[in-house]
Amino acid sequence: MNSRRKFLKSALTGFAGATLLPQISQASTASNTLNEKLISDDNSEAYWNMVKNQFPFTDGLYYFNNGSLGPSPTMVRSATNDYRKILDEFPSKYMWGGWNDEKETVRKQVADLLKTSEEEIAIIHNTTEGMNLIARSFDLKAGDEIILADHEHTSGTIPWQVWQETKGIKIVKPILPIIPKSVDEIVEIYKKAITPKTKIISMCHIVNTNGMTLPVKEVSELAHSRGILVAVDGAQAAGMLDIDLHDMQCDFYTASSHKWLFSPKGVGIFYARKESQHHLKPLIVCNGHTDKTIRRLENYNTRNLPEVLGLGAALQFNQLIGSEKIEARTMELKNYFRAKFEGNQKYKLKTPASDQLSGAIQTLEVVGKDVKGVQDSLFEKYRIDTRPMSTFGLNGLRISLAIYNTKADVDYLANVIETIS
């Protein structure tokens, strides 16, 4: 057993926010037993079935759509409900300052997950807020350039488009290949898009269209050598990959924890490296807006504290399994899924294969069939939820393979697709 697991076992004091609140620290024997089961070197399907059982879905649903929205495991649902109950039983006691220490604990948990410092983390609502926070902070002039590749999500493009329309900044839009051959090929595309007027490169860590992973570290090194800042939309990566933000070197990174971190909905995380924080201005100004720390970016008076503390429970869940193990399982499931379709002329995998270039999101075309019809049949006849992707000529099902999807689920999905095709 590695030292992380030994430490977690010895530190086990129960789940559901045990470290956060005395009221919910009365760990039941059942929850302690579950925690112990989650902290394990076991990588068998029995282990992952036990993980799957933490995510009850509506009857008969096969959920392959985590890229749209993640579910929360039972323990996170319970913790959030407990916080809501405590708050509702004495609202004024907790809302404004009553849960400061607990919130700081969550900040530290986010920092630990992303291997950074809590002084570089703000807790916001979602990626859209994070991307707005970045774009709205910069007072750019007409002619200044921002690089936004063609697969960026509207969360990251619209704030800059508004500056294009109102201030005359220029958006430079490099075209990414659907199946890049290497990291170098992508870095070269970004390199060619840089000019002396480039101020910021804003990029996804994983794009939402076909799930390709972009080389944030290499692009950050390139950008910094030219004095350019790098902002990253991590909505489809945080919680799926084992991330080290200091190693990645980007200036800003934001994500919605309600996707791959399985937190309550409407909570997001924001990172700004220490040296780049001076660029940022709060989106909303109220008490605390002059705070010298990163906390100034997350103040909006009365807020969704049960969900914020529920994020703490989601981070504990993540930590019990471990980010390394989650990333390894992601790649295992991906390769298991791809092996079912690779080499078969009836299908086209529209996501690059290598672990450097993709993770748990894979886009698959059933050749000769319109994706909308395929997606409808999967859902109506077989209760399989996926997301159809028509942009970029993908005509593909976007299939998300989260840790609650087992190999048996993938077998079912592949058999049904074969039947339909």
Ligand SMILES: Cc1ncc(COP(=O)(O)O)c(C=O)c1O
């Ligand atoms: C890459 C990417 N960025 C941003 C978002 C927006 O997330 P939210 O609505 O949580 O802000 C999504 C949502 O699917 C996404 O896939």
